[in-house]
Amino acid sequence: MLLIDRPWQLPVPGIGTIAALFAVALLCPALAYLLYFRILATAGATNLMLVTLLIPVGALLLGAVFRGERATGLTLAGLALILAGLAAIDGRLFRRVYQSRVSRQAAASRSKRSERRAT
Numbered sequence: 001m002l003l004i005d006r007p008w009q010l011p012v013p014g015i016g017t018i019a020a021l022f023a024v025a026l027l028c029p030a031l032a033y034l035l036y037f038r039i040l041a042t043a044g045a046t047n048l049m050l051v052t053l054l055i056p057v058g059a060l061l062l063g064a065v066f067r068g069e070r071a072t073g074l075t076l077a078g079l080a081l082i083l084a085g086l087a088a089i090d091g092r093l094f095r096r097v098y099q100s101r102v103s104r105q106a107a108a109s110r111s112k113r114s115e116r117r118a119t
Helices: 015-043 045-066 073-090 092-118
Strands: none
Touching: 015 045, 045 073, 073 092
């Protein structure tokens, strides 16, 4: 490849190109690692790994915003499955629903007990 393209014969890249290469090669991964370990410390390993499920969602959004791509019904169904999987693995949504249901049942049983005592 080097013999065909002969990169040594190309002009030296400008300062803007070198700065962009520096940012993409060094700053972005460094920032990503800082963010990764911060989330790991606060949210735990399971919630941290849920981020990998968001890669297709991010790709879909970036494609729609920057390339004008349109999402089909099948794509949106896949997106819904990913979000449902995130909710199921994370569990916080289901815990809230369960806790609110339990607290409503407990309140209903307390009110029934108080009605029985009153009579």
